Amino acid sequence: MLSAEIIAVGSELLTPEKTDTNSLWLTGKLNEIGVEVKLKTIVGDDEARLEETIKDALKRSDIVISTGGLGPTEDDVTRQVSARAVGRSLVFHEHLVDELRARFRRWGREMPEINKRQAYVIEGAEILPNPNGSAVGMLLEAADKFLVVLPGPPRELKPMFERYVLPKLKAKAGEIFVKRRVLKVSGMGESAVDEAIAPIYKSFGSVQTSILFNKSEVEVHLFAQGDSDADAGAMLDDVAGKIAEKLGTAVFALNGESMEEIIGKMLTDLGQTLSVAESCTGGLIGMRLTDVPGSSAYFTEGAVTYSNEAKMRSLGVPKEIIEEHGAVSAETSEAMASGMRRLAATDHAVSVTGIAGPDGGSDEKPVGTVFIGYADKHSTRSMKMTLPGDRYLIRWRSSQAALDYLRRQLLKTPQ
């Protein structure tokens, strides 16, 4: 598999506000033809660092792509520095100046003298035309490596890359078929997942596996490369199937879906409805459920009962339950769920009450104590969790725990 590195050039990309987005687009295009991006660098208008970066990249990788630094001003250094990095000179192309001059005239302006800099091209490099701007790109093929020098503005870079660069790289990469798949796991830690599935993914050398923890779920990323599209797909299906079998119901998504999308799919398949009663999550669960287009088909209503009065008045939680067990208790969570279900006349209802912090914790119920309640027409039940993290994470994890608890109940619901 060919390897690539991307170098973004420009001091503005080293400020706290700006991020390099060209490399994301380029990575997607490269992955599609089976080229792997191994490293990205962001460097300012700094000749020494840029030269070292280009040289190192060409030593390590098959394809090196730089973006930016091709403008006409003095701090645009990519042209001369990339020539120096490959030990070649810059050649002046009179026809490029003529074209630039004509372009400026079409805008009713005279070409400033400094734009002449943009007519210099690395000796032996192919000139990549730029219909959307004044800087041409360059493609140098030497010693079995590619150096591609592109302008920074996305609307100049993208068409240039697709039209002049991609076909050459594809020819070089050959017929490679790559596929990607993400499984998501709930209720297990990163290391427990790894321990369980390492024997599986280690027996599939041709599938790259990486395990990531993301706020409240573990993601298993699978990446396969095969001789045909079907071949790569079959390898992924095989590994994904074995992992799903091993982890059982802890796997909630087989194709990267979010928890709320999975809940939506399950409710749609069942043809049933849901309502939600939230305290510490303050609306987060409703927000997540309604993030899914078309969620009005199964989600009808939510109540954010932040105060005790609201829990009693809007959900009919008995005053005695709150007085005896507290607002954060199994009893209150169950009364919230059954009250919500009754009120909204839905098939299912889920509720959350807990202590998100930073204040409000006690020895008996520390910050992170959360009760999830659930009600359907047959019964009401609840579970207690103690969640780690700050206020933001406790709230997020509470919402995830509630949706996952609901998912496990829906799994038991007869079709």
Next chain:
Amino acid sequence: MLSAEIIAVGSELLTPEKTDTNSLWLTGKLNEIGVEVKLKTIVGDDEARLEETIKDALKRSDIVISTGGLGPTEDDVTRQVSARAVGRSLVFHEHLVDELRARFRRWGREMPEINKRQAYVIEGAEILPNPNGSAVGMLLEAADKFLVVLPGPPRELKPMFERYVLPKLKAKAGEIFVKRRVLKVSGMGESAVDEAIAPIYKSFGSVQTSILFNKSEVEVHLFAQGDSDADAGAMLDDVAGKIAEKLGTAVFALNGESMEEIIGKMLTDLGQTLSVAESCTGGLIGMRLTDVPGSSAYFTEGAVTYSNEAKMRSLGVPKEIIEEHGAVSAETSEAMASGMRRLAATDHAVSVTGIAGPDGGSDEKPVGTVFIGYADKHSTRSMKMTLPGDRYLIRWRSSQAALDYLRRQLLKTPQ
């Protein structure tokens, strides 16, 4: 001025979807103490490339900061590779294992054996405690250079960097006085803000100004460097004051506060309460309001009335209003707000009903049509907006518009 390089580690950061955001935050913090970021690298779980990157960075720059790759699994390679790059061994710390084991027990789980890897630290490096995760950080000072090794999750990295790393780097950087301040503006576009305030910031050469658009608000970033803390602060106060005067009530935050923090402060100062009725935002407004610790003092209740039945039953919106004007109308938004306020017995209530898309739009009411309702004891009113963007952005902008509408009503409320 000291120079720094930032290295983000993790193969997931080399996919087309993920971008490294830690480096933006770190750059801001480093700039504040007068350290310039000269280069950023994003490298996968690739031992050879990571080792070369760390070595090169330490040759070129005074401060090298790596983020990520400190997890317990085999593809977390930063620990051993950074030790190798500086020619030191890793030392096993028994007390770190004990702490990890205790942490797992508090969550009611046994520590998996592979987490022992996280107890290895570069010889001679300072251990940076991590109250928010299982990976400790490391700080190595050698040959007048700093190597700082941080975990990847922002919630672990940020407090660790601020508490243990920043003071040391500040001492090294010496007495440079830089200050930063962010004003936030609602209801004006980026270029309109720029046109209005350019004459002001251009007259202050020593204050750097940048204007950024962020989902639904315009941010004015001010950055000053002075001979003393008071000097830099005074310059910022001067510019910020003139900008706030020019833009008037469009400026909602003078020190980077979020809209929900500002609303919380205003309601606390007034000693008044709020409830919220949401349709298309599905709980997002309640979630944002309750994101602020202590919000239970003024936010009592929310209703997510997604279906028409819920609007009628839970908020008392008259059936005739929905039939005559539709669920997305000024009349419905006002009936939602006044119904919510009556139900929850709060001083203020705000409501949202709209079409977030992708479906549900019509010629008369296209996707993005949103009505915001407001009620207090004196009156009920509403406003219509047509918001651009996809479902996510329309929902976010609706929540922001509702909170901003509420803010403008609260500005008129007598103390």
